[in-house]
Amino acid sequence: MKHLLLTTIAAVVLVGSGENCDEVKHDNWGTITSQQAEFYAARDVPRSQIDLTKKWYEIASNAWGNYGPLEFWIVGTNEISATTLDKKYCELRNQKDKTISIEHCLNRDHNFVSYAKGGNAGLNTRRNENEKWSGFIITMSAKFPSPQEEDYKPVVLHEYFHVYQHAHIYSKKNSERKSRNLENPWWSEGGAEYMAQLLYSKQNGVRPNYLREIMERKLRALKDLRDGESIKDIAYGKRSHIAYDLGAWFIAFIINKTSEEAYRVNFFKDLNAKGFEGAFVKNFGASSNDFLDEFHKIFLKLSLKDKVKIIP
Numbered sequence: 001m002k003h004l005l006l007t008t009i010a011a012v013v014l015v016g017s018g019e020n021c022d023e024v025k026h027d028n029w030g031t032i033t034s035q036q037a038e039f040y041a042a043r044d045v046p047r048s049q050i051d052l053t054k055k056w057y058e059i060a061s062n063a064w065g066n067y068g069p070l071e072f073w074i075v076g077t078n079e080i081s082a083t084t085l086d087k088k089y090c091e092l093r094n095q096k097d098k099t100i101s102i103e104h105c106l107n108r109d110h111n112f113v114s115y116a117k118g119g120n121a122g123l124n125t126r127r128n129e130n131e132k133w134s135g136f137i138i139t140m141s142a143k144f145p146s147p148q149e150e151d152y153k154p155v156v157l158h159e160y161f162h163v164y165q166h167a168h169i170y171s172k173k174n175s176e177r178k179s180r181n182l183e184n185p186w187w188s189e190g191g192a193e194y195m196a197q198l199l200y201s202k203q204n205g206v207r208p209n210y211l212r213e214i215m216e217r218k219l220r221a222l223k224d225l226r227d228g229e230s231i232k233d234i235a236y237g238k239r240s241h242i243a244y245d246l247g248a249w250f251i252a253f254i255i256n257k258t259s260e261e262a263y264r265v266n267f268f269k270d271l272n273a274k275g276f277e278g279a280f281v282k283n284f285g286a287s288s289n290d291f292l293d294e295f296h297k298i299f300l301k302l303s304l305k306d307k308v309k310i311i312p
C-alpha cells in the first residue's frame with residue numbers, strides 16, 4: 001500500500017537533461033494554493049465514498065496547508081467501469097500535457113483495473129524534467145481499505161501527507177528529489193503514517209485510546225526486525241511493513257524529543273535548501289544516525305509501558 005510514488009517516478013524519469021532553474025523557481029510548486037483538489041470516480045463508486053474522501057482531504061489540507069495541483073481518482077470493483085475511468089484519466093493527462101500519449105498512458109503498469117482487482121491506495125507524484133505538468137494524483141479504491149473501514153480515513157490523510165512532503169521539494173531532478181525524500185520507506189512512510197494517525201486521533205468522535213492502540217499494534221513489527229538491523233536499511237518490498245510501522249514510531253520518537261512543529265513545520269521548511277541531513281541536524285539537534293542509534297539501542301529496548309509514554 002501507498003508506496004507507488006517511488007516506482008512511478010523511477011519509471012517516468014528515464015532521461016535527465018539540464019534543469020531549468022528559473023522554471024522551477026517561478027512555478028507555484030510548494031506554494032499554498034486556494035485551488036481545490038479535483039475528484040474523479042468510476043461509475044460504480046457511490047456518492048458517499050466521494051464525499052467521504054473529500055471530507056478527509058479537507059481535514060488534511062486544513063491542518064497542513066492546501067497543496068496542489070491535486071487529483072483524486074476513486075476506483076470501484078467493476079473492471080469495466082475502471083477501464084472507462086482509465087480512458088478518462090489518460091485523456092486528462094494528454095489534455096494537461098500534450099506530450100503524454102493517450103496510448104502510452106493506457107498501457108501503464110498500475111492502471112485503474114489493477115486497483116479494481118487488488119484494491120489499495122497510492123500517490124503518484126508527477127514532477128520531472130520530461131513532463132510539462134507537475135502535480136499529485138491520489139488513487140483510492142473499494143478495498144484495502146474499503147470506505148466502510150475506519151482505516152480509509154487515516155489512509156486519505158496518509159496519502160495527503162505525502163503530498164505535503166513532496167510539495168516541499170522543488171527540484172524536477174529525480175536524484176535531487178530522492179536525496180530529500182530518501183529512497184527507503186522508513187522516513188517518508190513513517191512520517192506519513194504517524195502524522196495521519198496523530199491527526200486522525202484528534203478528530204471528534206475518535207476514541208481516546210485510538211492512537212495508543214494503533215501504535216501498539218505497529219510494535220508487532222519488532223519481531224521481524226533482525227538483530228542489529230536498522231529500519232533505514234529496509235527497502236520497499238516484502239519487509240517494508242517493518243519500516244512503515246517502526247518508522248512511524250521513529251517519527252513519534254523525534255517529535256517527543258523535539259516538537260511536532262520542529263518535525264512537521266520547520267524540518268520541511270528547511271528541507272529544500274539544506275537537504276535531508278542539513279534540515280535534520282538543524283531542527284532536531286543531532287544527526288539522523290545518532291537519532292537512529294538511540295532509537296534502536298535504547299528506545300526500542302524499553303518496556304511497552306515506557307514506549308507508549310511518548311504517544312500523546
Ligand SMILES: [Zn+2]
Nearest residue numbers: 002003189192
Ligand atoms: Zn505512504
